[in-house]
Amino acid sequence: MTAAVHTRSSADLISAEEPVLAHNYHPLPVVVARAEGTWVEDVEGRRYLDMLAGYSALNFGHRHPALVAAAHRQLDRLTLTSRAFHNDRLAEFAERLAALTGLDMVLPMNTGAEAVESGIKVARKWAYEVKGVPADRATIVVAAENFHGRTTTIVSFSTDETARAGFGPFTPGFRIVPYNDLAALEAAVDDTTAAVLLEPIQGEAGVVIPDEGYLTGVRELTRRKGCLFIADEIQSGLGRTGRTLAVEHESVVPDMLLLGKALGGGIVPVSAVVARRDVLGVLRPGEHGSTFGGNPLAAAVGTAVVELLETGEFQHRATELGVVLRDGLSELVGKGVLGFRARGLWAGVDIDPAFGTGREIGERLLREGVLVKDTHGSTIRLAPPLTITEDELSGALGALEKVLTRG
Numbered sequence: 327m328t329a330a331v332h333t334r335s336s337a338d339l340i341s342a343e344e345p346v347l348a349h350n351y352h353p354l355p356v357v358v359a360r361a362e363g364t365w366v367e368d369v370e371g372r373r374y375l376d377m378l379a380g381y382s383a384l385n386f387g388h389r390h391p392a393l394v395a396a397a398h399r400q401l402d403r404l405t406l407t408s409r410a411f412h413n414d415r416l417a418e419f420a421e422r423l424a425a426l427t428g429l430d431m432v433l434p435m436n437t438g439a440e441a442v443e444s445g446i447k448v449a450r451k452w453a454y455e456v457k458g459v460p461a462d463r464a465t466i467v468v469a470a471e472n473f474h475g476r477t478t479t480i481v482s483f484s485t486d487e488t489a490r491a492g493f494g495p496f497t498p499g500f501r502i503v504p505y506n507d508l509a510a511l512e513a514a515v516d517d518t519t520a521a522v523l524l525e526p527i528q529g530e531a532g533v534v535i536p537d538e539g540y541l542t543g544v545r546e547l548t549r550r551k552g553c554l555f556i557a558d559e560i561q562s563g564l565g566r567t568g569r570t571l572a573v574e575h576e577s578v579v580p581d582m583l584l585l586g587k588a589l590g591g592g593i594v595p596v597s598a599v600v601a602r603r604d605v606l607g608v609l610r611p612g613e614h615g616s617t618f619g620g621n622p623l624a625a626a627v628g629t630a631v632v633e634l635l636e637t638g639e640f641q642h643r644a645t646e647l648g649v650v651l652r653d654g655l656s657e658l659v660g661k662g663v664l665g666f667r668a669r670g671l672w673a674g675v676d677i678d679p680a681f682g683t684g685r686e687i688g689e690r691l692l693r694e695g696v697l698v699k700d701t702h703g704s705t706i707r708l709a710p711p712l713t714i715t716e717d718e719l720s721g722a723l724g725a726l727e728k729v730l731t732r733g
């Protein structure tokens with residue numbers, strides 16, 4: 327990485343944002359100017375280990391050479407057609423993504439929230455046309471503490487008051503049940519139910535992993551009751567947990583998968599609804615769309631991402647280094663860490679409030695050259711790029727121990 331050259335300091339750039347940028351985030355006080363692999367560099371040239379990886383959008387690290395090369399090749403040829411015309415990159419992307427996930431058809435979108443919205447629309451349409459639910463009566467069952475995005479419909483079934491307050495009226499048609507509770511799910515699903523929509527691991531809730539057997543139970547229940555199982559793998563998918571998909575830990579195949587974040591390789595927003603033919607097949611021309619969804623640049627980067635995942639290397643790394651992460655965190659339990667949940671290279675770490683809030687721990691780690699993000703007050707989330715080395719991971723765990731034990 328070459329040194330950053332800047333005429334404005336971090337402090338200057340942070341205060342310049344204040345009057346002109348909507349205050350919907352509260353970022354840590356670091357202004358990133360460059361990045362490569364697992365490392366980012368601020369405008370003063372200080373380096374930080376990235377233990378957040380863009381909320382898993384950077385599973386392959388910053389500017390992975392194969393992804394950047396694919397983007398450059400495509401930038402020099404064709405970037406956007408709209409779906410008014412075919413483009414020569416989309417078929418391969420869809421074919422390979424469907425093959426990677428074991429499903430049949432792909433609906434390309436851009437952001438995660440758009441994939442969720444699209445999945446909801448497809449599930450409702452499927453309910454009316456295939457299942458025979460009376461018009462406008464379809465329901466979708468979701469879990470408490472979910473995070474599926476920020477649109478009006480999606481916050482309609484959020485249980486996070488901060489995400490909802492002031493944004494009503496909300497979209498009807500959702501039932502909320504406790505996560506990891508099959509009996510509650512059984513009671514909520516009825517003849518109007520189009521789908522059960524769940525995160526196989528709840529990311530924003532603090533990497534909440536359901537009991538072994540829960541996902542298998544959801545699969546069995548949805549099949550028996552004749553509704554769809556939609557797995558939102560926007561954060562848990564694409565290598566993060568040590569498998570291509572988190573549902574693979576229980577060998578479950580959902581009817582519909584929602585993917586995003588890492589599908590764009592940290593370069594462009596790429597998301598997708600991937601489903602069986604009898605489900606996605608309900609869409610006909612004009613019923614749904616997106617100007618940018620499936621654009622050739624996104625398809626080229628997405629195909630390169632699928633190619634990386636086809637090697638199995640990243641899933642393998644997440645599994646192997648996940649052991650190092652788990653062992654390191656186990657050492658910290660009772661020394662500032664109350665407990666943690668981890669799968670692959672993904673952990674939610676509950677900090678003992680006596681040692682500081684999640685935000686304070688994040689600020690202290692920043693001073694040690696490590697970037698993390700707090701969630702829900704006293705939990706920090708660790709989700710490094712899957713390219714991280716064992717030494718780098720050990721360094722991050724050492725920094726966490728230092729800020730917990732020495733402040």
Ligand SMILES: Cc1ncc(COP(=O)(O)O)c(C=O)c1O
Nearest residue numbers: 437438439473474475558560561
């Ligand atoms: C599980 C899940 N679904 C959906 C989203 C929304 O994705 P986006 O921010 O790209 O709209 C997120 C983002 O964190 C997520 O974690």
